[in-house]
Amino acid sequence: MATQPNILFIMADQLRADYLGRNGHPTIKTPTIDALAAKGVNFTKAYTQAPVCGPSRMSFYTGRYAFSHGATYNNVPLKLSEKTIGDYLRPLGYRVGLVGKTHMKKDVEGMQRLGVDPESSRGVLLSECGFEPYERDDGLHPDQAVSPDLAYNNYLRGLGYDGHNPWHEWANSGEGENGEVLSGWYMRNCHLPARIPEAHSETAYTTNRAMEFIRESADAPWCLHLSYIKPHWPYIAPAPYHDMYGPEDVLPVNASEQEKANLHPVIEAFMGHDESMNFSREEVRQRVIPAYMGLITQLDDHLARLFAFLKEIGQYDNTLVVLTADHGDYLGDHWLGEKELFHEASARIPMIIHDPRPQADTTRGREDDRLIEAIDLVPTFVELAGGDVPNHILEGRSLLPLLTSGEVAQWREFAISEADYAWRKARFALDLAPDQTRAIMITDGRWKYVHYEHFRPQLFDLQQDPQEQQDLGQDEAHADQCERLEQALYDWYRQRKMRTTVSNAAVANMTGKAHARGYLFGLW
C-alpha cells in the first residue's frame, strides 16, 4: 500500500497559531511540533472557516464552507446530504477513524424522515461525520448532561476514580488546601494541578487510544482523525504541566484603549460576555494562560510519544501528518475571551503538514504564507489517496502541489471565515432575530475585511497593523479597499457549490445531447 500513505489528521481544539515555538512564541516549548514543521511545510496564513468548534469542524470534514453545509454553529445538525471525509476515503480503501472530538450533532429528525436507524452502522457513520467512532470524546460535559458511559469516564472509573462524572471531578478539577474539590470550570482554579496523574489525563488517554487504533489498522491504509480536546477549556493541566509556565511567560495582552475608542457594535456586545470581561483582567490571564501553555506543551510531549510509536512500528515514513486546530482563543486580546470573531487570535489556525514521500523533499522546512483554508484538507486527502477530487462538491483545494513542487499556477486570492452568533447573549444586546446574526470575514493576506449583517464593516491592514488595533472600516481613505473586498465577497457567494448531485463531468457529457437522446424539441 505504498501508494496510499496513511493520514494522521491531528487537531488540537482552540490552539492558537501563535502559541507554537515555530510560530514565534518566545516562551512556549513545543519542540515536537516545531520539528514536524521543520520537516514539513508550515502554512502561516491558514484560516478556519468558522472560529467556533462545530461549524469549523463540519467544514474540515465536508470540505465545504459553513454557508454551504449549513451547520453554522455548535449543535446545528449536519444535513444528511452533506458528504464527509469518510464518504470519500472509505471507497478508496481507507479505514477512517476518529479518536477524540468532532462536535458533530447528528441529524436525528433527518434520519427519522429518511428511515435511517441511528444505531445501524450506516447511522453511526452519519452521526459521526463519516468517521468510525473508535473513540469519541467531545470534551467535558456538565454533570446534568453527562452520560455515565462516556469512554473516558469508564476508563477513569476502571482506574478507581469514583463518582458520576470522574472526568469532571478528577481530571478537570483541582483540590483546595483541605482536600475540597475545586472545579476546573472556574478559571480561578486553573493554577491548580488536575486531581489525576498526567498519565491518566485526557491528552494521555487520547494518545493511547490513537496508538491502539493505529496498531489495529496495520493491514490497510488508514486515516485517523486524532482530535485532542485540550488546550480547550476547562483550562486545567495535570502536574507537572500545571506550573511549567508562570506569569513571566505570559505575553502582554494585545488590547488597547484605542480599540475602545472606535468600538464596533458587535465587538462591543461580545465584550459584554463573561469570558471577555474576565479575560480582560490581568489576574485572569496570568492564571489561565500558563495553564493553557502547559496543556500545549503536554500535547507536544504526547505527540513525541506518538511519533516515536509510529517510527517504532515502521509507519512514520508512510504517514502524512497534519497538525491543525479548529480555531484559536482570544485569551483577553482585543478585550475578548474565547473565539467566534475574526481577529487573528481567533480565526487563524496552525497548519503544519508533513508529507513523508520523497516528492515532498524539496519543500521540507518551508514556511508557506499562501492563504490556506480548513476546507483544503479533504481534497488533499482524496488526492493523496489516489481518488478523483469531486470539484462540484468540495470547495477547498488540494494542498498536494504546495507540499511537493510547491508550485501552483494560480492559488486562491482570498480566504473566508464565517460566524453565526445567534446563540450568544450578544444577540440580545444587539436586538437581533436569530437569523440576523451572520458575519463573514474575507482576507487577501494583507487586508482583512469583515461584513456584519445590520452593522458597519471592519477593515484591518495586517501588514501595517499586524496587531489589528486600527479598524479602518470607516476610514474614507480606505473606502476603495472596502469596496474591493465587498465585491470579492459578492463574487464568493455566487460561486458556492450547491448543485452537488451531478458532477461537472456528467454535465459536460450531457451538453447539447437532448436531440441525440431523442428529445426533438425545436425542430421543423
Add this chain to the structure above:
Amino acid sequence: MATQPNILFIMADQLRADYLGRNGHPTIKTPTIDALAAKGVNFTKAYTQAPVCGPSRMSFYTGRYAFSHGATYNNVPLKLSEKTIGDYLRPLGYRVGLVGKTHMKKDVEGMQRLGVDPESSRGVLLSECGFEPYERDDGLHPDQAVSPDLAYNNYLRGLGYDGHNPWHEWANSGEGENGEVLSGWYMRNCHLPARIPEAHSETAYTTNRAMEFIRESADAPWCLHLSYIKPHWPYIAPAPYHDMYGPEDVLPVNASEQEKANLHPVIEAFMGHDESMNFSREEVRQRVIPAYMGLITQLDDHLARLFAFLKEIGQYDNTLVVLTADHGDYLGDHWLGEKELFHEASARIPMIIHDPRPQADTTRGREDDRLIEAIDLVPTFVELAGGDVPNHILEGRSLLPLLTSGEVAQWREFAISEADYAWRKARFALDLAPDQTRAIMITDGRWKYVHYEHFRPQLFDLQQDPQEQQDLGQDEAHADQCERLEQALYDWYRQRKMRTTVSNAAVANMTGKAHARGYLFGLW
C-alpha cells in the same frame, strides 16, 4: 374538515402568462380560467424561480430558490435533505397526490448512500417530490427512453392503440395524406390533428385521473398537484383544437432588428439553438402558435369539466384552486424559442388563486401586481392547512394575507429567477465550463436586471419598454439602477437559508443558555 380546505394545485407546463384572455390576449379563448380569476385573485407579476421545468418545479415543491435547493437544471437530482410539499402537508392530515408531471429526478446515489430503498413507500415519496404518485406522467419520451409501462401508454393500449409507444405514435403524431405517421416532434406537423379523439388525449386523460383521485379522497383533506403536460411541446392538438386558431389569431412577434444591434453574448448563443432559429421564421410561428393556443383552450375546457365535477360532489367551495405554470415559452419573441432566459415571455408565469372561504370575499376579482414567486405556494398551503410555516427553510411567503384582507405591512421588494444553461449548446458557443453558466434575474417590478457570470449584465425598463426591446445594461445613464440591483442581488445571496436543521425558534430558545446548561466557560 371545514377548517382545512382542499388544495387543487394546477400547473400547465410552458403556459405563457399572456396567453390567457384575462391577461389581455385578444384572440385566445380561456373562459374557465378567466372566470376563476374573476372569482379569485389574478397575480399579474408572478415569476418562476427558474424558467425551465426541473428547477422551477423543485422550487415550487420545496419553497426554496434554485440556488438553495441545488437542482439547477432538468435531471439534477433533488438532494434528499430538501423537504418537499408532502413533508409539510402530510403531517397536517392531508393526502398529497400527484397527477401529471413533476420532472423530478430521484437521487439514486443519495438513496444508496443513506440506505433508502427506492421501491419502499418512503423511497417512492422521496422520488416524487413528496407526492403520492397517483399518476405520474412527465410528458412524451423518445422511443429509446420510453418505458412500455407508462400509465398513459397502458391506457392508450387498453383502448386499442398499438405499438411500443402509442403516446408518440398516436397521441403526439398526426397523419399524412396517405395515412403515414407524421411525428409531432417536428413542428412542420403541428397543424395536423393528433391521431386520437380529444377524449383520449393527454389533457383529457390527466383530468380524468384527477377526478378519480379527488373522488377517492373524499374523507380527508387533500392536496392534488394536477400537473398538465400541455401546452408544452410536442405542440400537437387533437381535433377540434388543432384548427380552432389560425394565423390571423397569432400575435405579431415581439422581436426587432434593434435587439440584434446590441446583442448580449448569451442571448446570441441561445439564438443559435435550433428552436430559436426555427421560431424566428414566421412560417413556424404561424403553424405552431395556433396549435399552442388550441392546447390552451383544450386545457381550459377540461378545467371547466373539472370544476363542474368539484361542484357536483360538493367540494368546490372547500377547495383552494391555484392555476399556474412552471415557465413560459418564447415562441419566437426576441428571436428565441423555448424558455430558460428571463424575458417576460419566459420568466413570468400565470398565477391565479381562488380561495373559496368567506374571508377572501373582499379580494375577489382583484388584479394584484405585487411581486409573487413560485416559492410562495408552499408557505401558502402550510398556513392554509393550519401548520406553522418553517421560516428557517422556506424562502417564499404565504399569499394568504394577499388573498384575504389583501393587506400586508411590507411585501417583497424584488423577485428572483435563475438559470444554469450548462446543458445547452450555448455553453460551447460561449466557451464556458459546466460550472460557469449561471445567470440570475432580479426585478423590482419596473426594472429588470440580469447578472450573467462572465458576461455583461442586461437591464430593462418594464414601464417604458414593456416589450423589453431596449437593453440598458450598458447605458451610462442607467448605471445607478444597475448598481442598485446588483447590490440587491448581493443582499439576496447572503440571506439564503442554508441552516435548515434547526428552527429559528429553537435557536432563540438556546440563546445565552450555555451557562444555565452547565457549560461554565469564561467564569472566574
